[in-house]
Amino acid sequence: MTAPNPPESASATTVSPSASNRPHDLIVIGGGPAGYMAAITAAEFGVQRVLVLEGTPEALQKVRISGGGRCNVTHACWDPGELVTHYPRGSRPLRGPFSRFACGDAISWFDDHGLTLVAEADGRMFPEQNRSEAVIQCLQRAAVAAGVELRTRAMVQEVVAEPAGGFVLNGRGLTAPLRAQKLMLATGGHPSGRRLAQSLGHNLVPPVPSLFSLSLQAPALAACSGIAVDEVGLDLKLGDQRFRQLGRVLITHRGLSGPATLRLSAFAARALHQRHYTGELKVDWSAGLGRSGVEARLQDFRRQQARRTLAAAKPFEHLPRRLWQAFLKEVDLNAERRWADLPLKAERQLVEVLVGQRLLIQGRGPFGEEFVTAGGVELGEINLATMESRRVSGLHLAGELLDVDGVTGGFNFQACWTGGWLAGQAIAAALQ
Ligand SMILES: Cc1cc2nc3c(=O)[nH]c(=O)nc-3n(C[C@H](O)[C@H](O)[C@H](O)COP(=O)(O)OP(=O)(O)OC[C@H]3O[C@@H](n4cnc5c(N)ncnc54)[C@H](O)[C@@H]3O)c2cc1C
Helix, strand or coil, X not given: CCCCCCCCCCCCCCCCCHHHHCCEEEEXXXXXHHHHHHHHHHHHCCCCCEEEECCCCCCCHHHHHHHHHCCXXXXXXXXXXXXXXXXCECCCCCHHHHHHCCHHHHHHXXXXXXXXXXXXXXXXXXXXXXXXXXXXXXXXHHHHHHCCEEECCCEEXXXXXXXXXCEEEEEECCCCCEEEEEEEECCCCCHHHHHHHHHCCCCEEEEEEECCCEEEECHHHHCCCCCEEEEEEEEEEECCEEEEEEEEEEECXXXXXXXXXXXXXXXXXXXXXXXXXXXXXXXXXXXXXXXXHHHHHHHHHHHHCCCCECCCCCCCCCCCHHHHHHHHHHCCCCCCCEHHHCCHHHHHHHHHHHHHEEEEEEEECCCCCCCEEEEEECHHHEECCCCEECCCCCEEECHHHECCECCCCCHHHHHHHHHHHHHHHHHHHHHX
């Protein structure tokens, strides 16, 4: 799913008349999680006139749709060294920022602001109310309490960095140019923000999608749509690059999705893009049994279940019956045949399918559980202790606009909370 885009034409919501004339201490472009966190933190640390400009009619829209409407806010991960392994892009550079504000700090931050986060068995953390609306309300309450002003339908199209310091902003929905001492760019994956960053002298790593399901040439699997299987091994070789994941997959009517597939797509995002989303995926359905374990299990069944049919006696408990039957069909085996009559050739083919089914990737699925953009402003151009641009003094950047992205599990929001908090704090320190 793509991000909702700011509309082509929009008008500003009401704002106090003085706001347009006097320079703001801080203007944040982008009313998403990274922008909100930066604005609230700066204001709570003493910055007086903080304005958030949001291009759409409503801020925090991605938070609303996130995590299937539940918002996976962060992850129960306490070690920054482990945390960085969940970021296909930005892993090493994020060590510093995470050593200052990581998952535990985000959990405490939300707790201090009246929102309890609860961990699920797999580590994903959601609001106690289990609704993304609770996260939105928490952020909005905190912004109001800190005195942060929000203007929606304000689409910034031009930013000029003044030689003596400070910024002048123009755009749709702004009746007059706005001035700010400090500027925060937190425009997510939206192209207009990348254009603004470029116009201010930043280099961009070309954006490509990340976290998507795979569309596969696998007619037999299509009949198993809706089935989820654990401990599935995925092995993707693209040229001299190899990507492997082990975990839960969900069979869809077009191919594969689920956590392991999304993680694979994230780590292989750029390589798959270069190959126009084609390649051969090897799938190991044996849940760790491996070739010898699968061979042994089939031979046991041939002996011990000799009189029963292949359909009736399923040798692998972890495989749902519908999927087992799809595998039988794939190797042209009549499911009503008895185990004793299983031809050796078919048995070998079955082993191949179970430990290394080869499926052709035909494209990228349209719906990702989470969809983020890989690429963006190069991290080398940012001081990651303050999130300040190394090119333009007084300009800070955070969130998806940067060349940072995580796998599913709350890691993308965590990068926003971390970057936004570091930026807000540094801006407050600089203004004092
Ligand atoms: C369907 C879906 C589900 C997701 N679920 C999760 C999840 O559960 N957990 C997780 O960690 N991540 C999730 N993500 C990813 C997460 O939403 C993003 O990583 C995150 O929102 C990025 O935050 P951001 O503040 O950088 O940008 P955004 O959230 O995209 O916010 C940027 C804002 O800036 C505005 N804007 C852009 N350009 C301008 C401009 N020129 N002027 C004014 N305003 C502008 C945009 O309208 C937008 O509101 C999900 C993503 C999707 C699409």
